[in-house]
Amino acid sequence: MQSSIQLGYTLRDRYLVKRVLGQGGMGRTYLAEDLERFREPCVIKEFIPHPSSEDATEKAKELxxxxxxxxxQINHPQVPQFRANFEIDGRLFLVQDYVEGKTYRSLLRERQQMGRTFHELEVLDIMQQVLEILEYLHDRNIIHRDISPxxxxxxxxxxRTVLIDFGVGKEMATHLHDIWGATIAGKxxxxxxxxxxxxxxxxxxDIYALAVTALVLLTGRDPKDLFDEVSLQWQWQKxxxxxxxxxxxxxxxxxxxxIxxxxxxxxxxxxxxxSQVQVPTMAVGRSAPMTNLPDRTLVIETAPPTRPQPQFSAQRGGTNWLVGAAMVLLTGIGSWVGFSLFNQRQSAPIPEPTPAVPANPTSIVKDLNFASDPNNATVTDRIAPGQKIIYRFxxxxxxxxxxxxxxxxxxxxxxxxxxxxxxxxxxxLTLGYWKGKLPASGAYFVEIRLLEGTESxxxxxxxxxxxxxxxPRRSRPKKSQNQSRPLRLR
Known part of the structure; x- marks a missing residue:
C-alpha cells in the first residue's frame, strides 16, 4: 500500500492535511482544513486500488x-455532503463534510464502562432515523453496504444520527470483484x-446490517456472541x-x-x-440519576354533584285528605270507594333519581425537578384510575x-x-416517546392518564x-506555507 500523505501538506493548494482518521484495505481517511472555506474542517478519503494490470487500474479509476x-447526487441532512473529487499522481481522493460528534461505537464503550448499554426506545429512535436515511438512498438505487456502530x-x-463512510457501491463492488477476484464486503x-x-x-x-447494529447497541455484545454458527440463528434473547x-x-x-x-x-x-413499541427509555446520551418528587404538590379534585332528594308537598297531601274526608261524610258508602282508590295512589313508591358520575378525573399537578441537572429531569410515580397527573416545567x-x-x-x-x-x-401518545423542537419559551406540561379500564x-x-x-466561529484564511512544494510521502 502507498505511504500516507505527510501531515501539514496541502493538496491542490486548498486542503491542508491535519491528521489520519482511519485506514483500511481500500484506503485512508484524513481530517483536513479547506483553505478556501475559512479553514472549515473536511474529510478527505483516499481510494487506493491495487489491481495487477494497467487496464485494471484504469477500470478502477473509471469506477x-x-x-x-x-x-x-446525495443531498440529505444526515449524510455528509460531497464536496469534490480529484486525482494526484495516480492517487484518487474524495472530499466530504466533517461531522463533529461521536460514533455509536464510542458511545457504547462509554456506557459499558458504567455497566450500561442503550435502552430500547433509544435504539428504536436510532433505527427510525437510519431507516429514513436509507429510504432516501434506496429510492435512488444507492446501497450503503457498511452499516455498523x-x-x-x-x-x-x-x-441527530448521521450515516457516514459509504462502502463501495454495488456496481463498483461487482466490477472490482471481477477485476481483483476478491469480494469487497462490509464488516x-x-x-x-x-x-x-x-x-x-x-x-x-442494509436492513440486515442495521438490525445487527441495533442488537449490538442493546446488548453490548459483538455479533459473533449473538449468532449461532451451528443453527445459523441469531440468539440475542438471553x-x-x-x-x-x-x-x-x-x-x-x-x-x-x-427475499x-x-x-x-x-x-x-x-x-x-x-409496531407501537412501549418500553423503558432514556434520552440518547443521558445518564441522569432518578430524582425524588418535589414536596410542593397541588391536588385539584372535582367534587361530585349533590344528590337530589325527592320533594313532598305537605300542603298537597293535607288538601287531598280533607277532600277525601268530605267525600266520606257527604256520600257515605259511595265515598269509601273513592277514598280507597286515592289511598292506593298515595302509597305507591316514588322512584329515586340515579346518582350522577363525576365527568372529570382528579388532576394532580407537580413540578419537575431540574435542580441536579438543568437539562434532565427524571421522576418515578404511580397513577390510579380516575387520576390525571400533570408535570410542569x-x-x-x-x-x-x-x-x-x-x-x-x-x-x-x-x-x-x-x-x-x-x-x-x-x-x-401511547408509544411513550416524543422528540422535537419547542415552539416558544415558557411553561410546558406533560399530562399522563391511564387508558380506560386499566388498574393502578x-x-x-x-x-x-x-x-x-x-x-461556529470562522477564522480568517491563512496563506499556505507549502503551496509550491511537491507531494511528499512517508
Whole structure:
C-alpha cells in the first residue's frame, strides 16, 4: 500500500492535511482544513486500488469517478455532503463534510464502562432515523453496504444520527470483484450472508446490517456472541428482553434469505412505526440519576354533584285528605270507594333519581425537578384510575426536548401555552416517546392518564432539554506555507 500523505501538506493548494482518521484495505481517511472555506474542517478519503494490470487500474479509476458522481447526487441532512473529487499522481481522493460528534461505537464503550448499554426506545429512535436515511438512498438505487456502530455518528450540535463512510457501491463492488477476484464486503458479523458470499447486495442487505447494529447497541455484545454458527440463528434473547413489537421487526430484518426480509427501508420503517413499541427509555446520551418528587404538590379534585332528594308537598297531601274526608261524610258508602282508590295512589313508591358520575378525573399537578441537572429531569410515580397527573416545567424556544414515558397502559400528552399540544404528534401518545423542537419559551406540561379500564400503574417519566449549539466561529484564511512544494510521502 502507498505511504500516507505527510501531515501539514496541502493538496491542490486548498486542503491542508491535519491528521489520519482511519485506514483500511481500500484506503485512508484524513481530517483536513479547506483553505478556501475559512479553514472549515473536511474529510478527505483516499481510494487506493491495487489491481495487477494497467487496464485494471484504469477500470478502477473509471469506477471511482462513477462512484463520486453517485455520491454527488446525495443531498440529505444526515449524510455528509460531497464536496469534490480529484486525482494526484495516480492517487484518487474524495472530499466530504466533517461531522463533529461521536460514533455509536464510542458511545457504547462509554456506557459499558458504567455497566450500561442503550435502552430500547433509544435504539428504536436510532433505527427510525437510519431507516429514513436509507429510504432516501434506496429510492435512488444507492446501497450503503457498511452499516455498523462505527459508521453511525451522534452529531453534537443537534443530537441527530448521521450515516457516514459509504462502502463501495454495488456496481463498483461487482466490477472490482471481477477485476481483483476478491469480494469487497462490509464488516464481518454485520454484513449479510449474500454480501459475504459473493459481494452482491440489495436494499435488504442494509436492513440486515442495521438490525445487527441495533442488537449490538442493546446488548453490548459483538455479533459473533449473538449468532449461532451451528443453527445459523441469531440468539440475542438471553442477553436482553425486548418488547414483542420490536423483537418481531428485528427477527424479520435478520432472516438469512434477502427475499424473507423487508424489501427495503420504506417497508421496514412502516412496519416499525406500526409496531407501537412501549418500553423503558432514556434520552440518547443521558445518564441522569432518578430524582425524588418535589414536596410542593397541588391536588385539584372535582367534587361530585349533590344528590337530589325527592320533594313532598305537605300542603298537597293535607288538601287531598280533607277532600277525601268530605267525600266520606257527604256520600257515605259511595265515598269509601273513592277514598280507597286515592289511598292506593298515595302509597305507591316514588322512584329515586340515579346518582350522577363525576365527568372529570382528579388532576394532580407537580413540578419537575431540574435542580441536579438543568437539562434532565427524571421522576418515578404511580397513577390510579380516575387520576390525571400533570408535570410542569419551563423551557426555551428552539430547545430540542425528548420526553420518554415508561409503563404499560398509559397515555401521554405534551402541552404548552393555554394547554395546547406542542404539535400534531404530541397528543394522546401511547408509544411513550416524543422528540422535537419547542415552539416558544415558557411553561410546558406533560399530562399522563391511564387508558380506560386499566388498574393502578407505576411509571417513570424522563425529560431531556438540549439547547441549540451556537454557530461556529470562522477564522480568517491563512496563506499556505507549502503551496509550491511537491507531494511528499512517508
Amino acid at each position: 471511482f469517478r462513477r462512484e463520486a458522481s453517485l455520491l454527488y 462505527d459508521n453511525l455518528m451522534l452529531r453534537t450540535h443537534d443530537q 464481518p458479523g454485520y454484513a449479510s450472508p449474500e454480501q459475504l458470499r459473493s459481494g452482491q447486495v440489495f436494499p435488504s442487505s 442477553f436482553t428482553t425486548l418488547s414483542p413489537g420490536l423483537a418481531e421487526v428485528l427477527e424479520r430484518m435478520l432472516r438469512q434469505r434477502p 424473507d426480509r423487508f424489501a427495503d427501508a420504506r417497508e421496514a420503517l412502516l412496519y416499525l412505526r406500526q 419551563t423551557a426555551q424556544k428552539d430547545q430540542t426536548m425528548t420526553a420518554s414515558l415508561t409503563g404499560a397502559n398509559l397515555e401521554m400528552t405534551l402541552l404548552y401555552e393555554d394547554q395546547k399540544p406542542i404539535d400534531e404528534r404530541s397528543s394522546k 400503574q407505576e411509571f417513570s417519566l424522563g425529560i431531556n432539554l438540549l439547547s441549540p449549539a451556537p454557530p
